Amino acid sequence: MIDLVETEHQDFPFVNTIALDGPAASGKSTVGERLAEVLGFLFFDTGVMYRAITLAALEAGVPIADENACAALAETTQIDVQSPSVDDGRPNDILIDGIDKTWEIRTPEVDANVSEVSAYPGVRRALTAQQRKIGQRGRVVMVGRDIGTVVMPDARLKIFLDASVEERARRRHVERVARGETSEYDEVLELLRRRDQIDSNRDVAPLCAAKDAVEINSDHLDADEVFELVLNLAQERELE
Numbered sequence: 509m510i511d512l513v514e515t516e517h518q519d520f521p522f523v524n525t526i527a528l529d530g531p532a533a534s535g536k537s538t539v540g541e542r543l544a545e546v547l548g549f550l551f552f553d554t555g556v557m558y559r560a561i562t563l564a565a566l567e568a569g570v571p572i573a574d575e576n577a578c579a580a581l582a583e584t585t586q587i588d589v590q591s592p593s594v595d596d597g598r599p600n601d602i603l604i605d606g607i608d609k610t611w612e613i614r615t616p617e618v619d620a621n622v623s624e625v626s627a628y629p630g631v632r633r634a635l636t637a638q639q640r641k642i643g644q645r646g647r648v649v650m651v652g653r654d655i656g657t658v659v660m661p662d663a664r665l666k667i668f669l670d671a672s673v674e675e676r677a678r679r680r681h682v683e684r685v686a687r688g689e690t691s692e693y694d695e696v697l698e699l700l701r702r703r704d705q706i707d708s709n710r711d712v713a714p715l716c717a718a719k720d721a722v723e724i725n726s727d728h729l730d731a732d733e734v735f736e737l738v739l740n741l742a743q744e745r746e747l748e
């Protein structure tokens with residue numbers, strides 16, 4: 509079990525760490541999970557935390573527009589990531605205050621509200637602190653929007669994975685249909701455009717590539733090709 513609140517100090521922060529950033533549905537999780545498995549690193553998807561706080565707000569009836577209340581939730585909500593307890597395609601169990609919410613954090617309602625919640629400085633402060641503690645343990649592939657720029661600015665390898673919004677919408681739509689969910693391509697596209705807009709233009713930790721990140725556009729690359737590229741980069745930097 510990964511207790512995200514647990515602290516473990518190391519003298520040299522962010523040794524053996526990979527920061528993998530990019531917009532929604534750019535394929536970060538797919539490549540990050542494979543990379544972590546091959547290297548024997550922890551895979552840590554920070555988007556899960558922003559989704560968990562958004563879900564907690566929706567369930568508690570906290571208005572998404574109430575910045576202070578959302579920040580207070582981020583300070584007090586316990587998010588745990590554990591090995592999967594059910595064989596239903598989940599990479600992990602996601603527990604919010606001890607209750608399994610693995611699939612609930614992926615609903616269209618959370619998708620539609622998560623970028624607003626993520627833009628609040630108080631929410632980011634609370635979650636960034638927890639993410640750094642995980643990074644300081646080393647041997648982690650951390651995935652998000654601001655990992656190379658803010659959370660682990662000293663990461664050994666930084667990747668910025670991008671693709672056109674149309675291609676990302678197509679992938680997300682196919683994913684949803686494969687899970688047996690109803691999905692309309694045009695709606696997925698519109699929502700991604702809106703989330704990109706908020707994620708890229710917020711004042712605190714906006715989505716952008718770190719100066720020293722390797723930028724990969726995956727419009728014309730399949731998942732295997734992206735994985736090979738990223739694995740080569742990790743090996744060049746002697747991550748192990």
Ligand code: CDP
Pocket residue numbers: 531532533534554555556558559622623624626627651652653654655703707
């Ligand atoms: O899976 P998908 O790419 O749709 O999104 P995600 O990685 O689960 O992240 C959900 C949302 O959380 C993003 O749209 C961002 O608004 C926010 N996020 C963030 O602000 N910073 C991060 N490090 C990770 C996610």
